[in-house]
Amino acid sequence: MEQHQSLITWYVLFAITQATALVLILIDTGGLADRLTSAGLLALNGLWFLAYGRKLMQREVEDWRGLVYAAGSLATFAPAVWFSGNATFALFGLVPQVYMVLPTTWAFLPMVLFVFTPQILTWAAGAQPALPWPAALLIVSFSQAFGWAISRIAQQNAQRGELLQRIEALTIEAERARWSAEIHDTLAQGFTSIITLLQGAQPNVELALRTARENLREARALVASNAPSPLDGSTVEDALRRLVSAAPVPSTFRVIGDPVPLATSVDVVLVRTVQEALANVARHSEASSVDVVLRYDPDGVSLEVRDDGRGFGDAPEGFGLRGMRARLEQVGGTLSLTTDEGASVLVEVPL
Template identity: 80%
Template sequence: MLFAITQSTALVIVLLDGNPLADRLSAAGLLVLNGLWFICYGRRLVEEDRDDWRGFVYAAGSLVLFAGAVWFSGSATFALFGLVPQIYMTLPLWWAFFPMVLFVFTPQILTYAAGADPALPWPAALLIIAFSQAFGWAISRVADQNKLRGQLLERIEALTIEAERARWAAEIHDTLAQGFTSIITLLQGAQPNVELALQTARENLREARALVAANAPSPLDGSSLEDALRRLVSGVSLPSSFRVIGNAVPLATSVEVVLLRTVQEALNNVMRHSGASRVDVVMRFDSDGVSLEVRDDGRGFGDAPEGFGLRGMRARLEQVGGTLSLSSDEGASVLVEVPL
């Protein structure tokens, strides 16, 4: 925009000065060609942020056209206000300094060669040089800040996408994958388990719809946490029990979701890995907080490293200030504690 304004102003000034018509038209034509040179070549360098030898090519072509315009009309010197910023936009800061000096001194050199008074007083030329370098430094700083800001935004976007993928992976692992595992286990047990498998499949269908709609976990829809946990425990194919100790207190939805997912994951691990014949779940309320323990009589954890499920449980609990403890004393125990 600045370039277009200064070039248009320079054209008007040139066409209205006192030089012969032929000189005025020649100067105006060269200024127009200079504008076309920027549109066809220089603008692409600015848009692509090219800081290489192509900037010198643009500066050389622009200088030749500008010098020709000044030769025919000293009033074309006004075009400097639009041409100098273009040099700083197509070349690095200190590379642009020398072409800029040539642009500023061109009117002095040409008018001196023609034996006329300088079109631009020397003090004004030196002032323009100092101002141009300061202006170029400001442009460089703004460009660097914009580039840094763009890189930061790209990094934030990448981290956001990564976190969202991890969240969805945990959701799928904690709901659909566990439910389908239960279905397979139940169907392997023969006909009496078919009805329970169908019930589990319906639960997972509701889970899928809840995930897509970004709602709370479906086992909590329209029921208390205790009821949802009781349904989960009764849905396993092993002998099981669920009991609540203490007086239940209202919990934040985020805490209820974490406790529910933790029990889902623990029960899934019992069914898949423990070889247990029984599993018991105890929920306890006291003055300090709420705890949940899932205990089975299986083979325990042994020396096996924690898998994705346990790491996901820890990550979820950290979001609500909770802790996870594991033990393998006469089976396996998963203890979750969340402060109130």
């Protein structure tokens, strides 16, 4: 979009300079035939731009085809100046085009030819050039500086485009990772709990149904990009208490200290930690009991999930624990794992 708007600006500049040059030629006091010839050649110059130069600018071509365009443009501009010096005004639109279809170093020589063509032709005709030589040299210097500026702007725009593409790619990757963690922490764990419960006796069916309903709420919350459904309309203490009461392994929940309001991001981390820890206990620990303790201290909040199972052993951390660490890093928290007559997952978040 930006490129299109920029090209429109250059098209307007070229049209204005061409139209002004044509008016100056036609109102000149010279011979009618010379004026008409010069105007016709300048019109051909405009057609050459529409037929060839405009395509190069749209495609951002900067190679030998730019030399072809510059040569064709000079071939119509030079004789137009020969028949009427007022055609020189078209330079204000032609010189920028040279830099837009050629690399800066290549464009210097064609630009010099364009600028000095009126001087050379006027001198060859035995007349005094309308543009003094020092002024022509000044135009050459300005044009080269102008071309360098255009080149720098184009490079910066290209770099900005590449940077935006990289940012977009990283954003997509981060979003995919977030959704993977969300699905693992909610849907996958919920279904695992359902399977574990249904593998037991009939009394577990009602608990499995409650877990399935909770999982359905999680799915809807994910789709709506809301906080975890256990937090919906309740405190983090209540949300953790419900999760613990629905665990397939007999579990207890305690709160130590005076509860204080926490950031939503911290609430989410605490809820996800308990979900992941309880799911791991059900899948791997063979524990008979779990104790969940939420502690409020003056400088932070901690959450410990301890079971009496077989511990972590030498098994490497899985996706769930890695996702838990990633979540904690986002809120400045830490994760500690210990094995002492069972397993302990300790989460600490500073306030």
